Amino acid sequence: MKVLLSEKIDEAGIRLLKEHAEVFVAKNTSKEELVKSIKGMDAIIIRSSQMYDEVIEAADRLKVVGRHGIGLDNIDLEFVFSKGIKVVNTPTANSNSVAEHVIAMMMALSKKLVICDRKMKNKDLCVEGISLTGYAVSLGCGGLELKGKNLAIAGFGRIGRLIAQKCAAAFEMNVKVYDPPIYKKVELPEKYEWAESIDELVKDADYLSLNLPILPSTRNIISKKVFDEMKPTAILINCARGGIVNEEDLYTALKNHKIYGAGIDVYSPEPPLKENKLFELDNIILTPHVAASTKESAAAMALEVAHGVIDVLNGKEPYNLVKPKK
Secondary structure: OEEEEOOOOOHHHHHHHHOOOEEEEOOOOOHHHHHHHOOOOOEEEEOOOOEOHHHHHHOOOOOEEEEOOOOOOOEOHHHHHHOOOEEEOOOOOOHHHHHHHHHHHHHHHHOOHHHHHHHHHOOOOOOOOOOHHHHHHHOOOOOOOOOOOEEEEEOOOHHHHHHHHHHHHHHOOEEEEEOHHHOOOOOOOOOOEEOOOHHHHHOOOOEEEEOOOOOOOOOOOEOHHHHHHOOOOOEEEEOOOHHHEOHHHHHHHHHOOOOOEEEEOOOOOOOOOOOOHHHHOOOEEEOOOOOOOOHHHHHHHHHHHHHHHHHHHOOOOOOOEOOOOO
């Protein structure tokens, strides 16, 4: 058996794959390179690069596509399934890393840590004869507490549940949940509440965490209309998918202080354009799609996708098999 990696994965996953198959790494993730490299391969594992239809067409032995991550928007699932090829992903491996990243952004924005750090390093606060604390606050330092605040969770899958659990336990936060496919079909933990709509979710929210997949129903679900409903002290965190938030409307809301701040790890398009206006703002923290990129998560994702690929190649049905929609 032969497995192609569009990019290298953690050595733990590579070692596992090599116990069952020959492993090859593509020179790059271009369409041309993958079309050439897919010949004779029984499996391919991709990360965030595109799984081109032309690569699937060029495959002559392909049985399974492994997605090193949770999201599947870089794979044309309908086309892949039409060729009789299976797909596996990593639904559990990076949940904790993303949840921690969301909470880190919440805390950093609330305490204005980036602004304070910048002003200290620029020596803006090294003024003789002043009250350091008072002067720092006058320059925009200081911030908000998380304790007892209202946390709005849009998307109550593994990551959303972990964020809610950690925030409720550590900061005694009140949790409200929006997730139409499971609305009132699952029992929420004690003191959690359901929201029937996005408007209801954000109305009293101090923090809004987006944990939704990118679908026609979720694209630009956070736009001017939603920002107009939010409190001026509210903080938005998006570590899910860029297309969920209308970036132009987000820029306007932050620029005009319609909301307090935002933490963004994902963009539309991705990578973001150099002229993206979000780069101009101080009340936003931007990270380069790295919420899941911890050492622990990288090893876990590599192992999870490797196990799934090996199971499929051995004629088994792994727990992380992606099923076609009925």
